[in-house]
Amino acid sequence: MKLTLFGATGDLGNECLSQGLIAGHDITVLVRNPDKISPDIAERVTVVQGDGLVREDVSIALPAETEAVLFAVGIDEKTSPKNLCTDVTQNILSVMRERGISRLVWCGGGSNFRPEDEITLGARFVRWYANRFLSHRHTDKEHQLHLLDNSLDIDWVGIRPLQMKKGTRRGTYRIGFLRFSGLSSISFADCAHAMLQMLDNDKWLRKAPIIQY
Numbered sequence: 585m586k587l588t589l590f591g592a593t594g595d596l597g598n599e600c601l602s603q604g605l606i607a608g609h610d611i612t613v614l615v616r617n618p619d620k621i622s623p624d625i626a627e628r629v630t631v632v633q634g635d636g637l638v639r640e641d642v643s644i645a646l647p648a649e650t651e652a653v654l655f656a657v658g659i660d661e662k663t664s665p666k667n668l669c670t671d672v673t674q675n676i677l678s679v680m681r682e683r684g685i686s687r688l689v690w691c692g693g694g695s696n697f698r699p700e701d702e703i704t705l706g707a708r709f710v711r712w713y714a715n716r717f718l719s720h721r722h723t724d725k726e727h728q729l730h731l732l733d734n735s736l737d738i739d740w741v742g743i744r745p746l747q748m749k750k751g752t753r754r755g756t757y758r759i760g761f762l763r764f765s766g767l768s769s770i771s772f773a774d775c776a777h778a779m780l781q782m783l784d785n786d787k788w789l790r791k792a793p794i795i796q797y
Contacts, residue, residue: 585783586610588645590636590672591656593620596691596748599776600656601625603753607780614645636672637665639679646679652783653680655690655742656776659721666720670727677735686739689782690732691775692792693725694746694764700791706765710746713766729792736790741782743795745770753777759793768796 587604591597592613604611605628612630615621621631634641636657646653653676657669665671673690680688694707695714701707714722732740746764751771759778778795782788 586612586649586651587654587783588612588614588650588652589654589656590614590645590676591658593617594656594658595750595772596658596775597656599753599772600654600779601629603773603776603780604654605629609780612645612647612650614641636675637668639675642672642675643679643682646676646683646685648683650683650685652687652689653685654779654783655688656779659724661718661720664720664724667724667727669724670731673728673731677731677738680738686737687783688732688738688740689779690728690740690742691779692729692742692744693721694744694768694794695722696726696729696744696792698744698761698792700761701794702761702763704763704765706763706767709766710764732790739786740790741786741788742792743775743778743782743788744792745775745795748772748775754797757795757797759788759795761793762796764794764796768794770795770797 614632632645695711746768753773
């Protein structure tokens with residue numbers, strides 16, 4: 585499948601990139617600093633230098649033959665622009681509509697509740713903690729999710745991890761609107777694995793289940 589990946593130089597994006605190549609996908613990445621892509625990977629992908637906040641750059645990274653988009657952009661509480669994920673997503677959706685690209689797979693956050701969630705004390709703690717200590721990330725992801733909820737013409741699907749950590753890919757994890765808490769976790773590797781499985785699977789179409797071990 586011909587994919588475009590946003591956020592390729594982060595922990596999650598790097599896993600999406602490496603696993604996507606192993607799976608045989610044809611991948612384009614949009615990065616501000618191409619030097620952050622290792623030479624052995626760079627020679628196997630199409631690297632577009634640019635910024636997701638610039639629509640023209642997003643347009644270059646999403647040629648008409650693109651079949652799906654992977655969104656793995658991370659947020660730094662101190663340095664990321666306000667509404668980074670939301671604004672980049674707005675640019676992506678605009679170009680997707682223009683080019684007739686329908687599939688978007690993205691990574692959200694567990695502090696952003698969904699109507700299907702089972703809201704436990706642990707879940708409320710996750711939301712409180714995010715509001716108190718990770719408000720930049722929480723608010724941006726909330727706005728991004730609202731944008732997607734209003735994009736009924738896009739076949740979007742995604743997952744909401746809690747704590748993402750470095751670790752090997754297990755390939756076994758739980759996805760669904762299940763109980764979760766601040767102790768729930770998933771590796772970047774398994775989060776990327778789940779996102780790649782969603783490229784051609786409509787089980788969670790326009791939904792955002794929790795992913796956890």
